[in-house]
Amino acid sequence: MTVTPTMKLPGAAKDAKPGNTKAGGGRESNLILGKARTDRPTREEAESAIRTLLLWAGDDPDREGLVDTPARVARAYEEFFAGYDADPVEMLNRTFEEVEGYDEMIVLKDIRLESHCEHHMVPIIGKAHIAYLPKNRVVGISKLARVVDAYAKRFQVQEKMTAQIANSIEDVLQPRGVAVVIEAQHQCMTTRGVHKPGVSMVTSRMLGAFRHDPLTRREFLTIIGNPASSVGA
Numbered sequence: 001m002t003v004t005p006t007m008k009l010p011g012a013a014k015d016a017k018p019g020n021t022k023a024g025g026g027r028e029s030n031l032i033l034g035k036a037r038t039d040r041p042t043r044e045e046a047e048s049a050i051r052t053l054l055l056w057a058g059d060d061p062d063r064e065g066l067v068d069t070p071a072r073v074a075r076a077y078e079e080f081f082a083g084y085d086a087d088p089v090e091m092l093n094r095t096f097e098e099v100e101g102y103d104e105m106i107v108l109k110d111i112r113l114e115s116h117c118e119h120h121m122v123p124i125i126g127k128a129h130i131a132y133l134p135k136n137r138v139v140g141i142s143k144l145a146r147v148v149d150a151y152a153k154r155f156q157v158q159e160k161m162t163a164q165i166a167n168s169i170e171d172v173l174q175p176r177g178v179a180v181v182i183e184a185q186h187q188c189m190t191t192r193g194v195h196k197p198g199v200s201m202v203t204s205r206m207l208g209a210f211r212h213d214p215l216t217r218r219e220f221l222t223i224i225g226n227p228a229s230s231v232g233a
């Protein structure tokens with residue numbers, strides 16, 4: 001499935017204008033800006049909820065193998081969902097401006113992506129490819145990988161995540177174009193439900209030159225190995 005460039009996605013980082021990070025009081029805009037909720041339950045409450053799930057699955061949370069499991073799961077969640085405490089706008093705001101007029105395509109491909117489906121809370125594993133055509137400002141490539149993590153390490157749907165990554169790069173760097181393609185496998189499809197392993201979902205978001213110029217788009221898709229012939233068609 002492809003996210004068309006015209007698709008308006010609620011929660012996409014379109015509102016996250018640099019210098020405007022104080023704006024918007026809604027919960028969704030706070031999440032986009034990388035601000036975590038301040039009204040989170042305590043760790044004890046989280047561990048108790050995990051204990052309830054163990055009971056509900058039919059096991060005994062007091063047996064030896066499971067005694068420390070709620071604490072371990074809570075710690076794992078801190079890693080899986082670290083994106084709520086990350087601020088993609090802040091990451092991208094540190095740019096290099098002296099690039100001797102470099103204005104060719106910059107591509108970062110095969111960025112490992114680990115996320116969780118917001119419908120089933122199970123992993124989405126795949127890779128992201130990002131390209132942009134700089135206009136005055138370039139950003140360290142590790143920053144682009146961090147932006148992927150900032151959005152991936154949340155509860156997500158792949159279409160929204162693809163748009164959020166592209167939109168935040170567009171908003172902060174204001175390049176001549178941005179392209180993001182994500183290929184990923186959803187465990188909610190491979191290990192439950194229809195049980196279809198090996199199926200990858202491909203989403204894309206093309207902005208600026210990548211959207212308007214078929215040659216630019218084709219160059220990018222060739223570099224990343226044409227993950228789906230339908231992308232950008």
Ligand SMILES: [Zn+2]
Pocket residue numbers: 117118119120121186188189
């Ligand atoms: Zn799912």
